[in-house]
Amino acid sequence: MNSLTLLLLGILLFLVAYVTYGAYLAKHWGIDNERKTPAHTCRDDIDYCPANAKVLLGHHFSSIAGAGPITGPIAAAIFGWLPVYLWIVIGSIFVGGVHDWGSLFASIRHDGKSIGEVIRVNIGEKGKMLFNIFAYLTLILVVAAFTDICASTFAFDPAKPELLSGARAGTASVLFIFLAMAFGFFVYRKGANLGISSIVGVALLFFCIWIGYQFPVLKLSKLAWDVILIVYIFAASTLPVWFLLQPRDYLCSFLLYAMLAGAVIGVLIVRPTMAIPASVGFTVGEGVKAQYLFPMLFVTVACGAISGFHSLVGSGTSSKQLNTEKDTKLVGYGAMLIEGVLAIIALISVGYVVGAKGTPAQIFAGGVADFMSKFGIPVSIGTVFVILAFSAFALTSLDTATRLGRYMFQEMATREDGKKSIFNNMYVATAITVGLSALLLSYGYQKIWPIFGSANQLLAGLSLLAVSAWLAKSGKKNLMTVIPMVFMFGVTLTALVLVCRNNFLGGNVIIGSIAAILFVLAIVLIVTTINTFFGKKSVKKNVGA
Amino acid sequence: MTQDEYIENLHKKFERHFNIEKDIALFGEKIDFHANFCNVSGRTFITKQDVIDRCENYEYCYIKKLDTVTEAETAAYGQFLKKVVDECIEPGKDHMSTYVTGAIICNSIDDNAKKLIENYRYSKAYSFYLKGWCDVRLLCIDLNNNEIITNKAGKRVQKVYQFTS
Numbered sequence A: 001m002n003s004l005t006l007l008l009l010g011i012l013l014f015l016v017a018y019v020t021y022g023a024y025l026a027k028h029w030g031i032d033n034e035r036k037t038p039a040h041t042c043r044d045d046i047d048y049c050p051a052n053a054k055v056l057l058g059h060h061f062s063s064i065a066g067a068g069p070i071t072g073p074i075a076a077a078i079f080g081w082l083p084v085y086l087w088i089v090i091g092s093i094f095v096g097g098v099h100d101w102g103s104l105f106a107s108i109r110h111d112g113k114s115i116g117e118v119i120r121v122n123i124g125e126k127g128k129m130l131f132n133i134f135a136y137l138t139l140i141l142v143v144a145a146f147t148d149i150c151a152s153t154f155a156f157d158p159a160k161p162e163l164l165s166g167a168r169a170g171t172a173s174v175l176f177i178f179l180a181m182a183f184g185f186f187v188y189r190k191g192a193n194l195g196i197s198s199i200v201g202v203a204l205l206f207f208c209i210w211i212g213y214q215f216p217v218l219k220l221s222k223l224a225w226d227v228i229l230i231v232y233i234f235a236a237s238t239l240p241v242w243f244l245l246q247p248r249d250y251l252c253s254f255l256l257y258a259m260l261a262g263a264v265i266g267v268l269i270v271r272p273t274m275a276i277p278a279s280v281g282f283t284v285g286e287g288v289k290a291q292y293l294f295p296m297l298f299v300t301v302a303c304g305a306i307s308g309f310h311s312l313v314g315s316g317t318s319s320k321q322l323n324t325e326k327d328t329k330l331v332g333y334g335a336m337l338i339e340g341v342l343a344i345i346a347l348i349s350v351g352y353v354v355g356a357k358g359t360p361a362q363i364f365a366g367g368v369a370d371f372m373s374k375f376g377i378p379v380s381i382g383t384v385f386v387i388l389a390f391s392a393f394a395l396t397s398l399d400t401a402t403r404l405g406r407y408m409f410q411e412m413a414t415r416e417d418g419k420k421s422i423f424n425n426m427y428v429a430t431a432i433t434v435g436l437s438a439l440l441l442s443y444g445y446q447k448i449w450p451i452f453g454s455a456n457q458l459l460a461g462l463s464l465l466a467v468s469a470w471l472a473k474s475g476k477k478n479l480m481t482v483i484p485m486v487f488m489f490g491v492t493l494t495a496l497v498l499v500c501r502n503n504f505l506g507g508n509v510i511i512g513s514i515a516a517i518l519f520v521l522a523i524v525l526i527v528t529t530i531n532t533f534f535g536k537k538s539v540k541k542n543v544g545a
Numbered sequence B: 001m002t003q004d005e006y007i008e009n010l011h012k013k014f015e016r017h018f019n020i021e022k023d024i025a026l027f028g029e030k031i032d033f034h035a036n037f038c039n040v041s042g043r044t045f046i047t048k049q050d051v052i053d054r055c056e057n058y059e060y061c062y063i064k065k066l067d068t069v070t071e072a073e074t075a076a077y078g079q080f081l082k083k084v085v086d087e088c089i090e091p092g093k094d095h096m097s098t099y100v101t102g103a104i105i106c107n108s109i110d111d112n113a114k115k116l117i118e119n120y121r122y123s124k125a126y127s128f129y130l131k132g133w134c135d136v137r138l139l140c141i142d143l144n145n146n147e148i149i150t151n152k153a154g155k156r157v158q159k160v161y162q163f164t165s
Helices: A003-029 A053-064 A068-079 A081-108 A115-122 A124-154 A165-189 A194-214 A222-238 A245-270 A293-300 A327-351 A360-373 A379-413 A426-443 A445-473 A479-505 A509-534 B003-014 B071-088 B111-119 B153-161
Strands: B019-026 B029-045 B047-065 B095-106 B123-125 B133-142 B147-150
Touching (some): A003 A245, A003 A327, A068 A081, A068 A293, A068 A379, A068 A445, A081 A293, A081 A327, A081 A445, A115 A124, A115 A445, A124 A165, A124 A222, A124 A360, A124 A426, A124 A445, A124 A509, A165 A245, A165 A360, A194 A245, A194 A379, A222 A426, A245 A360, A245 A379, A293 A445, A293 A479, A327 A360, A379 A426, A379 B047, A426 A445, A426 A509, A445 A479, A445 A509, B003 B029, B003 B047, B003 B095, B047 B071, B071 B095, B071 B111, B071 B133, B095 B153, B111 B133, B111 B147, B133 B153, B147 B153
Parallel strands (some): B047 B095, B095 B133
Antiparallel strands (some): B019 B029, B029 B047, B123 B133
């Protein structure tokens, strides 16, 4: 199968779905363009302020896109490209898109509160604590998985001195961090013109890639990179956000656009054929290493098809800045479909090379760099560029996950009388969060990713449950959210049982125990949330239309 | 334009985003118009109270009417602004920036005072910038000559103080 066909077909299906299924959902949910949004009813020109839908789409997309939509499809390609492709397309249209749009729509009908907020406000103190423990464990897994991917990608193997892409990308990444800090200093502190600074910043960004390519001085082992990354995420998540995170994310957005443009143009020129098998059957591997298409495919490809964190983490701005209810479709549904396109590109990059080996970042970089070489960019430079882009997203995910983990730990450590202990200290909480993740590093991202995916998808199921309940109480059709919700609960619970079994049988007690704890928490959370939204007492006071 | 009309115009410009007070006294200095602004931005998780990260930006404007601005009065006002920074600004861990803007509205200003304003500098970095920074902007609005004199930091807000009717 020619991958250009897959890409164009995917984009076509997304466009058709946007127009048709989008219109169907809008009609049955009662999207009312005349109804005033919180941006108007609560307007304060600070948090609540109507914004251009296209600008908001860009902002929302950059908030939800990270390294997840790239990692998932590449890791899931062991099942063949067809099931992954189908799940990305069908999942984005009928599950992830509905989840993101429904959450956003419910949010603006609740004065701009996020759907997560609607859940948490309603599930009480016990539910809140369970939710915190569940999310905290998930975040530790995220930090461990992305740290392992980055360290493995940057690692230099003295036995293969000719393989320098990791050392080059690692060197460029370190330079990029200092560049971002300097960029922030000049723009924020010195008041440098943003337009000129952006041009200079992007030029220097490519200069960093060139330096890293020419002088790959950081030829370090995986262990050394593990240590460097642990120190980095500790620092990045405790430093002021404008000091490093904001300028790095800003410069990083140019990397994303350049990488996406390069990949799409490359696919258009190369028209690569999918070299991996379309399907390899229901089971891959044997014994404790056996992977089953159901449920593992659906938890491995998380962010590229549906992600619970989309509805929970955000700048809190999208729902407060929507000018009209009609805009929820473009921002909520449209952004998820664009993320689906990114996931398809990731799948094509892995499907292009038979027997591609390495971390998801290396595989993705290898494929995209090869595409870009067709319009004059040398493969070795392209590889460094794409790895840098991937690692920049992964580092952003790491930073956010660590900040979140620290926050949750501090909250859980707060005593009932409000008194604070040493565990409320920002640095102690961060050190414990990062330390727990470091303990898992030896297991590698391959073992960690499925549990993270399960937990992430369960959060999506809970959000869908809240949206379904709200639609039902409002007298609206909710089958379009109920079916994905039941599916996601089925997927996550089955996956956690399998991960638990495989890891205990394989002697991975820590991972198995985490999976077991997450399973029990998942059941309790589902029951608690169902009771909250369908229990006799709570319904009318909790849910409004 | 009279000084009162000018202040009224400023009031209209500022009232949307600033908290405004008139005729206050601080450290023995009479201030005709005081405006303060605070912007807190950041990301949250689930509820608005669950803050992942945030940063705070502040601006405090102290505006004073004088008929003729002399070097001595300018120096005294500059000292007053430094005292505001030293004694009133207490940056927390989320603090990013504070701008203290002192503006004198006058009918005439002598040349030495102009030079003093143009050369006036005062800024502070807190905990090696980990807790942000503070800059002082000093401006003088000469109503009779339609002229605005600023120090280097004040140039960024010069437009705000331009004459509008």
